[in-house]
Amino acid sequence: MAWKPPPALQVVFYLILTALGIMGSTIHYERYLNSSQLEAVFYNDSPLLVLAGAGSGKTRVITYKIAYLINEMDLNPQNILAVTFTNKASNEMKDRVNSLLRVNVDVWIKTFHSAAANILRIMGNHFSVKPHFTIIDQQDQISIVRKIIRDLNIDPETYQPGKYAFLIDRAKDKLFNAEEAELEAFSTDSVFYDIYKIYEKKLGNENLLDFGDLIFKLTRGLEQNEQGLNLLKNRFRYILVDEFQDTNHAQYTLLKKLTHPEGNICVVGDEDQSIYGFRGARIENILSFSKDYKNSRIVKLEENYRSYQTILTASSHLINKNSGRFGKKLYTKKGEGEKIRFCRAFSDRDEAIFIAEEIQNLKYHDGYEYSDMAVFYRMNAQSRAFEYVFSRLHIPYIIIGGLRFYEREEIKDILAYLKLAINPMDEISLRRIANKPPRGIGEKTVDALVRSTIEKGYPIYQSESEIHIAPSRIPLVKSFLDFYVELKDLVHNTYPPQLLRILFDKSGYIEWLKDENKEEKVRNVYELYNAVEEYSKENQSSSISEFIEEVSLNQGGYDNKYQNNRVFLITLHNAKGLEFPVVFIAGMEEGIFPHYLSGESPADIQEERRLLYVGMTRAMEKLYLTAAKVRKLYGKSVERGLSNFVFELPEELVVFNEEKGTNNNGLIEDNTCGINARGFFQRRLGPQYLNADGEKKVKREPEIKVNNRVIHKHFGRGKVVEVENGVAVICFDDGKKMKFLLQYTPLEKEQ
DNA sequence: CCAATAAGTGTTTTT
DNA sequence: CACTTATTGG
Numbered sequence: 001m002a003w004k005p006p007p008a009l010q011v012v013f014y015l016i017l018t019a020l021g022i023m024g025s026t027i028h029y030e031r032y033l034n035s036s037q038l039e040a041v042f043y044n045d046s047p048l049l050v051l052a053g054a055g056s057g058k059t060r061v062i063t064y065k066i067a068y069l070i071n072e073m074d075l076n077p078q079n080i081l082a083v084t085f086t087n088k089a090s091n092e093m094k095d096r097v098n099s100l101l102r103v104n105v106d107v108w109i110k111t112f113h114s115a116a117a118n119i120l121r122i123m124g125n126h127f128s129v130k131p132h133f134t135i136i137d138q139q140d141q142i143s144i145v146r147k148i149i150r151d152l153n154i155d156p157e158t159y160q161p162g163k164y165a166f167l168i169d170r171a172k173d174k175l176f177n178a179e180e181a182e183l184e185a186f187s188t189d190s191v192f193y194d195i196y197k198i199y200e201k202k203l204g205n206e207n208l209l210d211f212g213d214l215i216f217k218l219t220r221g222l223e224q225n226e227q228g229l230n231l232l233k234n235r236f237r238y239i240l241v242d243e244f245q246d247t248n249h250a251q252y253t254l255l256k257k258l259t260h261p262e263g264n265i266c267v268v269g270d271e272d273q274s275i276y277g278f279r280g281a282r283i284e285n286i287l288s289f290s291k292d293y294k295n296s297r298i299v300k301l302e303e304n305y306r307s308y309q310t311i312l313t314a315s316s317h318l319i320n321k322n323s324g325r326f327g328k329k330l331y332t333k334k335g336e337g338e339k340i341r342f343c344r345a346f347s348d349r350d351e352a353i354f355i356a357e358e359i360q361n362l363k364y365h366d367g368y369e370y371s372d373m374a375v376f377y378r379m380n381a382q383s384r385a386f387e388y389v390f391s392r393l394h395i396p397y398i399i400i401g402g403l404r405f406y407e408r409e410e411i412k413d414i415l416a417y418l419k420l421a422i423n424p425m426d427e428i429s430l431r432r433i434a435n436k437p438p439r440g441i442g443e444k445t446v447d448a449l450v451r452s453t454i455e456k457g458y459p460i461y462q463s464e465s466e467i468h469i470a471p472s473r474i475p476l477v478k479s480f481l482d483f484y485v486e487l488k489d490l491v492h493n494t495y496p497p498q499l500l501r502i503l504f505d506k507s508g509y510i511e512w513l514k515d516e517n518k519e520e521k522v523r524n525v526y527e528l529y530n531a532v533e534e535y536s537k538e539n540q541s542s543s544i545s546e547f548i549e550e551v552s553l554n555q556g557g558y559d560n561k562y563q564n565n566r567v568f569l570i571t572l573h574n575a576k577g578l579e580f581p582v583v584f585i586a587g588m589e590e591g592i593f594p595h596y597l598s599g600e601s602p603a604d605i606q607e608e609r610r611l612l613y614v615g616m617t618r619a620m621e622k623l624y625l626t627a628a629k630v631r632k633l634y635g636k637s638v639e640r641g642l643s644n645f646v647f648e649l650p651e652e653l654v655v656f657n658e659e660k661g662t663n664n665n666g667l668i669e670d671n672t673c674g675i676n677a678r679g680f681f682q683r684r685l686g687p688q689y690l691n692a693d694g695e696k697k698v699k700r701e702p703e704i705k706v707n708n709r710v711i712h713k714h715f716g717r718g719k720v721v722e723v724e725n726g727v728a729v730i731c732f733d734d735g736k737k738m739k740f741l742l743q744y745t746p747l748e749k750e751q
Numbered sequence: 752c753c754a755a756t757a758a759g760t761g762t763t764t765t766t
Numbered sequence: 767c768a769c770t771t772a773t774t775g776g
Contacts (some may be wrong), residue, residue, distance in 0.1 A: 086765085112766075138765085152766075410758080435752090441752090571765095574765085
């Protein structure tokens with residue numbers, strides 16, 4: 001770790017160094033970078049592809065490279081664009097660049113989507129994008145599609161809105177508008193084209209852009225407007241891309257437009273960490289980079305600074321099962337480290353208890369802090385068991401993702417008022433708040449209002465003729481529109497917190513929540529107010545529309561400023577880019593991980609495998625994998641087999657333990673878990689799982705051999721066709737072929 | 752038009 | 767299980 005002087009001293013240093021004109025030589029690249037990293041930072045003669053293994057310091061390379069470009073190559077910070085995929089990553093990179101250069105630099109370090117949105121805001125006129133567009137999220141997108149499907153008078157059961165929204169996104173990833181999608185036979189489902197066409201028209205009419213549009217409209221715009229393209233090429237003289245393996249076709253095309261085929265681009269990626277195929281990411285981009293950019297240089301980073309060798313060996317062994325890789329050999333100087341531990345609990349709650357207990361042990365006996373430890377899972381729903389157990393055992397935790405703050409109903413409502421004030425064509429927002437709180441403007445009335453305004457191309461407060469609504473509703477609508485006009489006139493030039501106070505006051509929204517006893521929601525709305533206030537303090541001249549822009553693009557936003565020393569509960573997808581001394585990966589069951597909806601094709605399984613690889617390589621010191629025999633999901637308990645991935649780990653590097661639940665239904669009474677008088681976790685039973693030496697390993701049914709006839713409690717009769725390393729392959733009489741870990745499988749020999 | 756209630760439903764990952 | 771949508775009666 002580099003020593004960081006206190007802020008006041010930093011300023012003094014900076015002033016002295018700048019005055020002496022030696023600021024440029026104050027970064028000791030050689031001291032903090034290894035030889036491959038140095039090469040990646042210094043090389044600028046042609047396009048550069050950095051293949052950076054997990055934990056090999058890729059963020060470090062990007063931050064030092066930005067510093068190098070500014071200090072050594074005399075590039076103006078404004079001429080540099082660095083793109084990442086998540087806000088988390090871009091914030092971290094910003095912090096690291098600023099602290100390296102000891103000054104807040106004016107480099108654009110943004111996500112793809114926010115960079116595109118910013119460009120479209122500033123110079124949308126070049127790309128036929130109207131100003132003041134509203135960015136819609138996935139929920140909005142689906143509800144628009146749902147409405148289209150209903151209007152088409154087709155059954156939303158067979159024509160699922162979510163599915164069509166998904167297809168629209170994928171088409172945009174491939175740079176197809178509705179017409180082109182049809183010409184190119186993008187889908188075999190002809191209804192899709194009708195839906196996409198109407199959707200496209202509706203968004204255009206209401207001046208809405210979905211996430212895909214941000215990239216699509218900009219890329220399309222660059223193809224059609226040379227002036228705009230030149231302006232941008234002039235502005236961005238060097239582009240750096242993080243997590244390049246996650247780019248989709250549209251994003252890659254955008255990059256190719258903005259850069260020269262012979263230089264000024266550096267992409268950093270790892271084909272083994274591509275986990276966003278489901279949203280159009282093309283792992284092939286990383287493979288075709290060398291073809292598209294002539295004379296490009298490839299630098300591999302293979303020294304890992306994060307994990308012990310055992311973790312690297314095990315994860316490499318796993319990922320070696322994938323095909324289509326460059327291949328790499330990660331190594332570390334940190335030494336062997338401990339074995340990976342695997343535990344299968346009886347129920348999902350037992351699994352959480354096992355992890356909770358380990359966490360307490362590690363904290364009280366091994367000196368780990370809560371914030372050193374993280375639990376990863378495949379889907380957000382799995383966090384429930386941990387929340388339940390952790391809160392009863394007083395283990396502080398923070399959930400990343402999950403129910404997001406800005407996706408809460410009350411927050412979206414308040415934002416909808418503001419979005420509508422900015423964009424009077426935004427039907428989605430209008431429908432959201434027209435009758436919240438109830439003011440006698442129901443669906444029919446809104447329909448009538450929309451028909452004579454938005455659908456005819458007028459803002460909602462203006463119409464060419466009388467609006468045909470029931471006479472009893474006229475005064476109600478009129479007073480709503482009066483309020484609306486007042487808000488609209490204030491929205492661009494009122495101090496945002498002031499604006500919110502007026503909104504709360506005149507809409508009656510908070511009063512309504514209070515009347516309904518929605519205390520939690522009231523608190524959240526005030527929380528939003530606090531966020532706006534804080535934002536306004538930090539960005540004095542910004543209007544509310546900039547705040548909204550930020551939160552629209554910061555879907556998973558979390559603030560760990562006040563969340564110190566908590567265990568992280570996080571999905572594997574969100575865990576990318578993070579690292580923890582201790583990592584638990586929960587739910588290692590077939591159907592959960594790999595997830596049963598992820599598909600059965602080799603490509604899908606490979607992506608799931610990469611996801612596990614990402615998870616494992618987050619661990620610095622200790623890694624646990626856990627599973628439950630019985631998992632309660634949507635009310636029902638289901639028994640599942642172990643994830644096949646468990647069998648893909650090198651057996652000699654894993655210690656297998658087993659923990660059992662108390663009773664047959666896997667339920668644990670509340671009062672059986674708790675903290676005892678000395679402040680330690682009190683377990684329900686004595687330790688049943690085995691120690692780390694694995695000596696007490698009880699071999700179950702050791703006599704099971706090839707060609708034995710066996711009976712499985714659930715799958716019935718079958719024949720053993722293979723036994724190796726404690727794993728048996730059994731071919732059941734109904735034709736099913738399955739693998740089992742003998743130690744945990746209740747098998748009887750058939751007499 | 753609205754609130755309450757009943758029925759039903761669908762379950763991944765994210766910008 | 768938890769959440770959305772449909773139905774009903776006021």
